[in-house]
Amino acid sequence: MKLEVNGLTVSFSIPGATVRAVTDASFSVRQGECLALVGESGCGKSVLAHALLGLLPGNARVSGQAMLSSALSPELSPELDLLSASPAVLASRVRGREIGLIPQSPATHLTPVRTARAQLEEALEELGSTSSATELAERFGLAPRDLDRYPHELSGGMAQRVANAIALAGDPGLLIADEPTSGLDRPLVERTMAVLRELCEEGRAVLVITHDLRAAAQVADHLAVMYASRLVEVGPAAELLDRPRHPYAAGLLAAQPDREFVAIQGMPPELTALPEGCAFAPRCAHATGACAARPPMSAGVSCHHPLREAAHAQGA
Numbered sequence: 671m672k673l674e675v676n677g678l679t680v681s682f683s684i685p686g687a688t689v690r691a692v693t694d695a696s697f698s699v700r701q702g703e704c705l706a707l708v709g710e711s712g713c714g715k716s717v718l719a720h721a722l723l724g725l726l727p728g729n730a731r732v733s734g735q736a737m738l739s740s741a742l743s744p745e746l747s748p749e750l751d752l753l754s755a756s757p758a759v760l761a762s763r764v765r766g767r768e769i770g771l772i773p774q775s776p777a778t779h780l781t782p783v784r785t786a787r788a789q790l791e792e793a794l795e796e797l798g799s800t801s802s803a804t805e806l807a808e809r810f811g812l813a814p815r816d817l818d819r820y821p822h823e824l825s826g827g828m829a830q831r832v833a834n835a836i837a838l839a840g841d842p843g844l845l846i847a848d849e850p851t852s853g854l855d856r857p858l859v860e861r862t863m864a865v866l867r868e869l870c871e872e873g874r875a876v877l878v879i880t881h882d883l884r885a886a887a888q889v890a891d892h893l894a895v896m897y898a899s900r901l902v903e904v905g906p907a908a909e910l911l912d913r914p915r916h917p918y919a920a921g922l923l924a925a926q927p928d929r930e931f932v933a934i935q936g937m938p939p940e941l942t943a944l945p946e947g948c949a950f951a952p953r954c955a956h957a958t959g960a961c962a963a964r965p966p967m968s969a970g971v972s973c974h975h976p977l978r979e980a981a982h983a984q985g986a
């Protein structure tokens with residue numbers, strides 16, 4: 671399984687304006703690997719994930735390529751461009767089977783009138799899975815008796831774990847987890863990240879979207895840092911967490927409670943009015959005149975004055 675995304679761009683038409691939610695995003699995630707996508711609220715992370723699954727509303731315009739290839743069963747699943755695949759192919763072959771999605775705010779995706787178990791069992795049956803609901807739920811630390819609750823009887827954290835289990839029902843080769851630990855306390859965050867790591871080790875590819883850099887550090891091989899619709903730095907997780915090169919990546923790290931805990935000053939730009947040049951320049955202590963022009967992505971960083979040189983050439 672490998673997903674290779676090139677130039678993914680998504681905009682939404684709204685009355686009187688265009689929202690540029692994702693601009694020219696390129697990255698890849700391979701089997702046995704976890705990529706964490708991080709960035710402030712509203713920068714385009716969920717839209718990026720939804721674009722890959724064909725889940726965007728009608729006012730969205732999508733361009734670029736997202737090639738999915740399944741190394742395990744190439745005969746069943748030759749290379750497929752997710753962005754040009756038909757809605758029918760995405761529904762019947764991709765969602766749930768090739769790619770599992772753990773949606774953000776999972777409680778809103780559960781049907782109110784049926785128990786968590788009924789919904790998980792339905793997913794298992796629909797996808798022809800032999801796993802048991804109890805087994806899947808237990809993997810994420812959900813007690814079997816909690817599966818018999820109705821959605822309104824589930825805490826946010828329980829609903830999160832039900833959604834995590836449902837995403838795995840079809841044993842997908844790629845799992846996209848959009849904030850899979852929201853509402854969970856630290857031990858459950860760690861457990862969830864450990865499960866995601868196991869899923870990688872078992873040979874799946876995992877794309878995890880998170881605000882929680884500490885959680886990302888636990889699971890990710892690679893990190894992609896997104897700012898105002900663009901990826902601004904992509905690289906090996908350990909390196910990026912230790913020595914960020916983009917000033918925004920450095921600021922995001924410094925804002926973590928277990929680090930300096932100093933927020934980045936200012937606000938990100940509106941996605942309806944993105945500047946021509948570097949979108950981070952107005953908040954950047956290092957900005958120069960050069961930042962009025964958009965910095966190209968080079969060796970994993972898109973900045974005219976990265977904080978340090980790349981330790982490795984990209985692709986190494």
Ligand SMILES: Nc1ncnc2c1ncn2[C@@H]1O[C@H](COP(=O)(O)OP(=O)(O)OP(=O)(O)O)[C@@H](O)[C@H]1O
Pocket residue numbers: 682683684689691709710711712713714715716717718727729774941
């Ligand atoms: N259907 C839509 N029409 C117009 N704008 C949209 C639509 N869907 C999303 N957006 C906008 O796209 C931008 C990116 O949203 P997205 O949900 O991807 O952010 P995010 O990075 O996932 O943030 P969070 O961390 O808060 O989940 C936001 O400004 C949002 O308002």
Ligand code: NI
Pocket residue numbers: 715716717774848
């Ligand atoms: Ni989101």
